[in-house]
Amino acid sequence: MGHVTSVSPFAPKALPDVPEIPGVRFATAEAGIRYKGRTDLLVTVLDPGTVVAGVLTQSKTRSAPVEWCAEGLKSGKARALIVNSGNANAFTGKRGREAVEITAQAAAKAAGCSPAEVFIASTGVIGEPMDAGKFAHLLDQLAKDAVPGGFAAAARAIMTTDTFPKLATRSAEIGGVEVTLNGFCKGAGMIAPDMATMLCFLFTDAAIEQPALQALIAQEADRSFNCVTIDGDTSTSDTLLAFATGAAEARGAPRIADAADPRLASFRAALGDLMRELAILVAKDGEGITKFVTIDVEGAESDRAARTIGLAIANSPLVKTAIAGEDPNWGRIVMAVGKSGEAADRDTLSIWFGDFLVADKGERAPGYEESVVAKYMKGSDIVIRVDVGVGSGRNRVWTCDLTHGYIDINADYRS
Structure with a gap:
């Protein structure tokens, strides 16, 4: 099995005290x-x-x-x-x-x-x-x-x-x-x-x-x-x-x-x-993890559509490697929303990294400063919020980044 060299940085400090269950x-x-x-x-x-x-x-x-x-x-x-x-x-x-x-x-x-x-x-x-x-x-x-x-x-x-x-x-x-x-x-x-x-x-x-x-x-x-x-x-x-x-x-x-x-x-x-x-x-135990990522999608046609969009973002190797590299490349979020197959309006799409609005209603946010958002990306807990601007559907998806560690573990999983 792949060489798991270290415990996830998100591992709990202690395991919970779990009581017995009769039967x-x-x-x-x-x-x-x-x-x-x-x-x-x-x-x-x-x-x-x-x-x-x-x-x-x-x-x-x-x-x-x-x-x-x-x-x-x-x-x-x-x-x-x-x-x-x-x-x-x-x-x-x-x-x-x-x-x-x-x-x-x-x-x-x-x-x-x-x-x-x-x-x-x-x-x-x-x-x-x-x-x-x-x-x-x-x-x-x-x-x-x-x-x-x-x-x-x-x-x-x-x-x-x-x-x-x-x-x-x-x-x-x-x-x-x-x-x-x-x-x-x-x-x-x-x-x-x-x-x-x-x-x-x-x-x-x-x-x-x-x-x-x-x-x-x-x-x-x-x-x-x-x-x-x-x-x-x-x-x-x-x-x-x-x-x-x-x-x-x-x-x-x-x-x-x-x-x-x-x-x-x-x-x-x-x-x-x-x-x-x-x-x-x-x-939080994703193979090779260095970042835990929460993706909140709102403004979708339905809650199910919001989840599909969230998973399209979360499963994108381009998004995940950008997060691993601490790069606030919000263009990759735009790409992932577009490929999801769910309704989204390019001209009402807004994206936040943490509290920072990076794209607003179809274009780069006027107050966007890459250096400020790049600093946010150095954290270990990353939140991405997307409003696709077509309805009231919302959902939350959890994922992690994609690192060299993931490749190391899976390149020799059977050895």
């Missing part, structure tokens, strides 16, 4: 799937009654584990989650499907459930055959060893080129009873999610029925992970799964069946906030 237990191991001496296998055991919702990559070359999860989401019941890093088990044909089935059967035996209640995710190199025999025999003992808590260890076990584990926690109330939401994810390259992110797993003790949880997850993924891009490449393995154990019901929390139930207001807000934090952590 969720973790165990991790070094299975040697691709690398020696690193944790690369995560086993999660979930109490009976746990429901699962999720969104998966829209890639036309999605992996065998993603296909397996798509099938499992139809029933919406979960008792185990198995994740490995080092091998994506993608583009591996019949052998890939067999590896997933072997894993599911071993995990089902270990967790005392049916294979349909086992969810599987893999991340790493595409196209390498997966030998489930390397770790299937470990699952029984790992399921026995699984303990509550351990979210930080779980987040570490799924990392590939990530330079820090990404985890977050929130609390909310449903019917006057406090519930907890925890999540962790991984991702640093091959990030331009299309319905999910690289890998993200959310857990709550709330008692929410599967259709309601599914509606919430799909909606909030659209406002968080689908607004993140590092390099414009949608993974074959993108998987976002949310597990609700329902344990809070024993403490008096009501069971919620409808996503529109007003008692979900606090939970919905906490879930959206949690997912945005995790999505931003992915952008």
Whole structure:
């Protein structure tokens, strides 16, 4: 895997203190799937009654584990989650499907459930055959060893080129009873999610029925992970799964069946906030990152159009390299807006770098001073705001710069 020489400058100083969630237990191991001496296998055991919702990559070359999860989401019941890093088990044909089935059967035996209640995710190199025999025999003992808590260890076990584990926690109330939401994810390259992110797993003790949880997850993924891009490449393995154990019901929390139930207001807000934090952590660990970039688009035909324009800017190698070079080249923003395919009026287009208006209604802003804006570009947090002047649609997209470090990591990713 590429030589990750240093931790992202945006890595948190300390990991959050993530509480246990009743009904969720973790165990991790070094299975040697691709690398020696690193944790690369995560086993999660979930109490009976746990429901699962999720969104998966829209890639036309999605992996065998993603296909397996798509099938499992139809029933919406979960008792185990198995994740490995080092091998994506993608583009591996019949052998890939067999590896997933072997894993599911071993995990089902270990967790005392049916294979349909086992969810599987893999991340790493595409196209390498997966030998489930390397770790299937470990699952029984790992399921026995699984303990509550351990979210930080779980987040570490799924990392590939990530330079820090990404985890977050929130609390909310449903019917006057406090519930907890925890999540962790991984991702640093091959990030331009299309319905999910690289890998993200959310857990709550709330008692929410599967259709309601599914509606919430799909909606909030659209406002968080689908607004993140590092390099414009949608993974074959993108998987976002949310597990609700329902344990809070024993403490008096009501069971919620409808996503529109007003008692979900606090939970919905906490879930959206949690997912945005995790999505931003992915952008802040972009391979080779030196700048974290927020792009705000307003004045678009619709919120969806605003996101498309934001992603066109964020995915432009010319924009990203200019930011890496601390060059306030706003002409590249104009270019990216124009190529997005969405409505924009050249003569009403305005652009800001931070608080500095650089282009105003179709031409260079009268007060624009390149030396002043160039100084702003030396900062590590860059905000670009664009008003395309055709409607009231708005959206926010997060990305990072494109540096030599990104090339170094990806030029020898498999070596």
